[in-house]
Amino acid sequence: MSKGTATTADLDLQLEKYRVELTGYCYRMLGSSFEAEDAVQDTLVRAWRSYEKFEGRSSLRSWLYRIATNVCLDMLTAGNKRARPVDLSDSTPLAQAALSPRPDNTWLEPVPDARVLPTTSDPAEAAVAKESVRLAFVAALQKLPAKQRAVLILREVLAWKASEVAELLETSVASVNSALQRARATLADTGGQDAESAVSDPLDEEQQKLLDRYMAAFEGYDMAALTALLHEDAVMTMPPFDLWLRGTDDITGFMTTLGAPCAGSHLVPVAVNGLPGFAQYKPDPEKGGFSPWAIQVLEISEGRIAGFHCFLDTVRLFPLFGLPLHLEGEADKTE
DSSP states (O other): OOSOHHHHHHHHHHHHTTHHHHHHHHHHHHSOHHHHHHHHHHHHHHHHHHGGGOOSSSOHHHHHHHHHHHHHHHHGGGOOOOBOHHHHSOOOOGGGOOOOBOOGGGBOOOOBHHHHOOOOSOHHHHHHHHHTTSHHHHHHHTTSOHHHHHHHIIIIISOOOHHHHHHHHTSOHHHHHHHHHHHHHHHHHHTSSOGGGGOOSSOOHHHHHHHHHHHHHHHTTOHHHHHHHEEEEEEEEETTEEEEEESHHHHHHHHTTTTGGGTTOEEEEEEETTEEEEEEEEEOTTTSSEEEEEEEEEEEETTEEEEEEEEOOHHHHHHHTTOOSOBOTGGGGOO
């Protein structure tokens, strides 16, 4: 191999420093945290193998985004568009609630902030980045054709010039501008930025107090306290189940019936999709201690919780968040 050891190590470092932002880009494109990681790994491998052909006519960053875009477009040729339960059906009354799973590739997946949000000293840039990985926005992106999706992310989220996007996609500036206009219109129709936009960055004092009260109410399984924290039309979802509930009566009714085994759970705060969230461990009657049950993503609006989304694929998700697959004993419930 013509690359010397020192050159190889240097190239590895150069490529690796783009991993987080590329993962964020691929996540917005694909709606899957795991597919995004695979796409970035593929991108970096392709870049490493073809680096000697890279002639420096664009920046290394632009070149990597070109490769990543092509990887994502190839992955999207199957036509699968990930979604939230609220995108696929109407809410179900509690009396008709049934837990019917759909295949994993149906669902939009949560992602840890640290995997997709590069560190930045610019508060405005950080806020845009967080807003652009929130569940409602990423779900709205999935409704766009793949190339429109790429154009909107590159132009609106990453602030690339139209000429740069045209070069990356090997098309004209007029074509890029047209695709952006159509993508914006679709997003406006789907309401991609809804109640979630009310979450400040960082959380303000009242929002932090709301989360503290939520954590106490959930761990205490206090339905009266929880009801006081929820919007009257709050939404609860539980992928991979397509069931979703609207309203405090149905949500708390579910939690005290089908969801009753979650009583006594322990919550661990996590930063997920630019939003506050918790890793939920529920009591394990067989092993003792606590076992993973869900990654909860919370939406806040007007001082209350507008939605909480419980992702139940714990075997894959908890390691992604760097969380253990078991917590020992009652000691874990003490502060």
